[in-house]
Amino acid sequence: MKRTNSILIVTAALTVGAASSFAEPYKQKTPSAPPLLAQSCSGCHGQLGKGQNGTPVLAGYERDAFIRVWDEFRHNQRPAATIMPRIARGYSDTEIAQLADYFSSIRR
Amino acid sequence: MTNISRRTFGTLAAASLASLAAPSLLHAKGSARLVIIGGGFGGASSARFARIAFPHIDVTVIEPQRSFVTCPYGNLLLAGSKTLSDITHDYGALKRRGVNFIHDWAEAIEPDKKQVRLRSGKTVSYDKLIVSPGIGIKWGALPGYDQDAAKILPHAWVPERGEQVLLLRKQLEALPDGGVVGFAIPSNPFRCPPGPYERISLVASYLKKHKPRAKILALDAKDAFSKQGLFQDAWNELYPGLIEWVPGSKDGKVVAVDARNKIFQTEFGTRHKIDVGNVIPPQAAAKIAVEAGLTNETGFVPVNPYTFEAIKAKDIHVIGDANIAGPMPKSGFIANSTSKQAVASAIALLEGREPPKDPVYFNTCYSHVGDDYGISVVGVFRPSDKGFVETPNSGGVSPRGPLADTKAQRRLEARYADSWYASITKDAFG
Numbered sequence: 001m002k003r004t005n006s007i008l009i010v011t012a013a014l015t016v017g018a019a020s021s022f023a024e025p026y027k028q029k030t031p032s033a034p035p036l037l038a039q040s041c042s043g044c045h046g047q048l049g050k051g052q053n054g055t056p057v058l059a060g061y062e063r064d065a066f067i068r069v070w071d072e073f074r075h076n077q078r079p080a081a082t083i084m085p086r087i088a089r090g091y092s093d094t095e096i097a098q099l100a101d102y103f104s105s106i107r108r
Numbered sequence: 109m110t111n112i113s114r115r116t117f118g119t120l121a122a123a124s125l126a127s128l129a130a131p132s133l134l135h136a137k138g139s140a141r142l143v144i145i146g147g148g149f150g151g152a153s154s155a156r157f158a159r160i161a162f163p164h165i166d167v168t169v170i171e172p173q174r175s176f177v178t179c180p181y182g183n184l185l186l187a188g189s190k191t192l193s194d195i196t197h198d199y200g201a202l203k204r205r206g207v208n209f210i211h212d213w214a215e216a217i218e219p220d221k222k223q224v225r226l227r228s229g230k231t232v233s234y235d236k237l238i239v240s241p242g243i244g245i246k247w248g249a250l251p252g253y254d255q256d257a258a259k260i261l262p263h264a265w266v267p268e269r270g271e272q273v274l275l276l277r278k279q280l281e282a283l284p285d286g287g288v289v290g291f292a293i294p295s296n297p298f299r300c301p302p303g304p305y306e307r308i309s310l311v312a313s314y315l316k317k318h319k320p321r322a323k324i325l326a327l328d329a330k331d332a333f334s335k336q337g338l339f340q341d342a343w344n345e346l347y348p349g350l351i352e353w354v355p356g357s358k359d360g361k362v363v364a365v366d367a368r369n370k371i372f373q374t375e376f377g378t379r380h381k382i383d384v385g386n387v388i389p390p391q392a393a394a395k396i397a398v399e400a401g402l403t404n405e406t407g408f409v410p411v412n413p414y415t416f417e418a419i420k421a422k423d424i425h426v427i428g429d430a431n432i433a434g435p436m437p438k439s440g441f442i443a444n445s446t447s448k449q450a451v452a453s454a455i456a457l458l459e460g461r462e463p464p465k466d467p468v469y470f471n472t473c474y475s476h477v478g479d480d481y482g483i484s485v486v487g488v489f490r491p492s493d494k495g496f497v498e499t500p501n502s503g504g505v506s507p508r509g510p511l512a513d514t515k516a517q518r519r520l521e522a523r524y525a526d527s528w529y530a531s532i533t534k535d536a537f538g
Contacts, residue, residue, distance in 0.1 A: 039157075039448040040470035040488075043441050043532045044524070047160070052531035054523060082506070082520050083472060083486050090488025090502030095468070 037095055038102050049103045060108030066100040139166035140458055142451070143224060143234035145214045145396060147171030149178075150240030150428030150443035152202060152536040158451045159205045165455060168208040168232060170224060175199065176537065177267040179300060180440050181529055184476060185273050186280060187310035192270045197537040214241075217400035219421045236454040239402070239409075239418070240428040240443065241394035242266070243299050246407070249390040250292070250365060257367035261385040265299060279384040280314060286321040290372050290382030292362035293328040294390050297408070299429045299438045301334035302475045302485065304388050309339065309477035312347040325380060326353040327372055329361040334437075335475065335485055335505050342477040345511050362387075393430035400424075408432045413491035415453035415463050416446060425450045436489050436496050441471045444532055467491060468499075474525035482522030 038049070041058065045051055049058030058066075072078045073088035091099075142158055142165050144151045151169055158167045175198040184190035199209055213227040217239070223231045245266060247254050253261070262279070264272040283289065289311055293304045308326050315322045332355075333339075343351045354360035356375075364373040365387060372380045392398060392407030402409045402418045409426040410419040416431065418424045427450045428443035436442050446469050453463035469489040474482050483506045488499040506521060507514065 036448055036452060036464050037468060040445060040468055042535050043444055043470065044472065044528050046531050047535060052534060053527040055527040055531060080516070080520065082517055082524060083484050086486040086502060086504050087470075087472075087488065088502075090499040091468070 035098060035102050037098055041099070048106050057108060058103040059106040061100070061103045063100045063104040066103060067096060070096050070100075139164060140235045140455070141166045141168065141233060142236050142238065142454065143232055144169045144238040144240065145171075145217075145224065146240040146242060146394075146428070147173065147176055147199060147209075148240060148242050148428065148443065149440035149532070149536050150242075150447050151238065152176065152197075152199075153444040153447040154238045154240065154427070154451050155202055155207045156205065156536060156538070157448050158455070159202075159207055161448075161452065162455050163206075166208070167206070168210060169199075169202070170210045170212060170214045170226065170232065171199070172211060172213045173269065174211060177270040177273075178440065178529075178533065179265070179267055179303070180532075182264065182267065182270075182273045183303070183307045183310045186277055186307065187313050187476075188277075192274065196270070197533055199537065201538050214396050217396065217402075217421075217424065219400070219424060222423065235423070236458050237424045238447070238450060238454065239397055239400075239424055239426045239430065240447070241396050241430055243391040243429045243438070244394040244398070246390045246392050250294075250362065250387065252365040252367060253387055253389055257365060258387070260367040261365060261370070261387045263387050263389050265303075265388050265391075276384070276386055280311065283315075283319055283322060283384050285319040287319070287323075287383035288381070289315070289322065289324050290370075290380060290385040291324065291326040291328075292365065292372055292385070292387045293326065293330070293333075293360075294388055295329040295356075295361075297406075297434065297438060298388065298391050300473070301437050301439075302339075302473055304328075305333055305335065305339045306475035306477065307386070308351060308353075309342060309347075309475070312343070312350050313478050316347055316350060322350075324351045325372075325382065326351060327360045327362050327374060327380065328354060329356045331355040331357050334473070335483055337508050338483045338505055339475075339477065341508055342481060342483070346478045346481065393426075397426065397430045402426060404432075406432060413496050414449075414467065415457065416450035417453070417457075423454075425454050433496050435498050436469060436487065437471060437473065439471055439473050440536075441473065441528075441532060442469065444536055445470045469496070472528065474521060474528055476522060476525060480519045480522050482518055482520075482525045484521055484525070 044055045045058050051057035073084040076085050144154050147169050155167050155169050175196050178195045181195045214224050215227050216225040223233045225231050262272045262276045264276045359374045359376045361375040362372045363375050370382050393403050393409050397409050404410050409431045411426050411431045416425040416427050418426050427446050429438040449467040456463045471487040474484045485505045487503040489496050
């Protein structure tokens with residue numbers, strides 16, 4: 001009985017939503033997407049910066065440290081770096097700040 | 109289920125009532141429909157990303173195979189260090205994320221009706237269509253190379269169920285010591301620019317261990333190739349005297365093959381007898397993209413570099429190896445990276461919003477050239493009104509240098525290549 005009620009509530013809510021935006025197709029609120037810029041990182045570092053099979057974890061990376069390390073990559077100052085120096089030089093300071101904000105905001 | 113349909117209130121209300129009996133019907137009728145042709149890196153990444161970022165959208169993938177065999181890491185099967193199951197990914201995780209799968213061939217796209225016709229005769233309606241069908245082989249474009257010839261001289265370039273790469277592996281195992289393995293490599297553009305050279309390297313690694321008197325004859329239509337210096341350094345260091353690479357200007361271009369007699373014929377009339385032959389054939393966008401009228405004279409699909417919408421068709425976004433995106437390579441990573449902008453743009457346009465601004469497309473192609481020996485090329489790309497542009501002063505290949513000086517880097521890159529494979533396949537299929 002409880003289950004039926006909840007379905008009814010969902011159905012009712014949906015119906016109201018449909019009525020209110022009837023004239024504007026598809027203009028409902030879209031949940032904000034993860035920052036697309038960070039998607040470039042996910043190919044190696046995994047979604048949400050969780051790391052994968054030995055790729056460094058980016059989730060929870062302290063913001064200032066992220067920016068400092070990025071700068072070290074840019075200037076070939078990181079020991080044992082492989083591909084990151086080539087990547088680091090392709091992003092602007094604003095983009096790096098966005099990435100730093102994002103990864104520092106995720107819980108490790 | 110918090111979705112709004114563009115259908116009338118009445119229809120939605122009726123669907124809502126129907127949902128009491130069949131909730132899935134409401135989902136199908138009430139949500140915007142993103143349909144994806146192809147379950148490879150581009151298609152699977154699109155589907156996964158759409159479910160995570162836009163959970164109110166109904167996502168359907170049309171893919172004939174029940175699982176996907178990756179081209180990346182296929183060359184490790186030839187070296188004997190991976191098996192088919194290591195590079196096969198099923199769609200279970202995507203299905204659990206709520207992606208609908210239709211295991212059928214997409215036969216035709218009907219843009220005027222906004223539907224895809226399946227081989228079964230059924231149709232699938234879409235609001236936005238992502239087309240990521242990969243490449244098709246231009247059978248017959250290389251005289252003598254047709255589907256029957258591929259059973260003798262495998263291409264192993266379009267994976268399907270892995271038959272081709274397994275056939276090539278079997279032929280290498282049967283090769284007599286002292287035999288010749290021939291490669292016919294095409295002009296640009298083709299899928300995976302460093303792929304032929306990684307394959308040469310890993311076949312050489314197998315031969316060196318198991319058939320030390322065998323040779324490789326690599327006949328190339330081009331005079332230059334991806335990561336050339338790095339590959340040639342590795343060949344000299346790891347496999348001295350084993351590999352002969354012949355560029356186009358030195359009669360390397362294969363212009364005809366004779367599968368029965370195992371002969372590669374080059375431009376100036378030379379006939380090369382080989383024992384095992386791998387023909388990487390001329391390619392175009394897969395048939396469905398060609399037949400839908402999405403391609404231009406190059407055989408590939410021109411797209412808007414900001415949204416990946418096909419220039420020739422509205423509401424159809426084309427990603428992966430089928431599109432024209434040079435200087436970005438035709439790679440799984442680019443298919444994955446661009447899928448996200450394509451999906452976000454498609455849904456934004458559908459919902460009357462601006463597509464995401466200032467996208468960055470990203471690529472890394474690792475190649476294994478031997479045990480603990482990996483090399484890479486990196487590219488950071490952005491769209492412009494003239495197409496795709498590589499970001500200045502960034503990207504490029506691993507540093508060159510004698511193995512004595514670069515051993516640690518090569519070893520790390522080989523390890524990171526394995527991490528990349530685990531990560532990207534999870535980002536697509538997980």
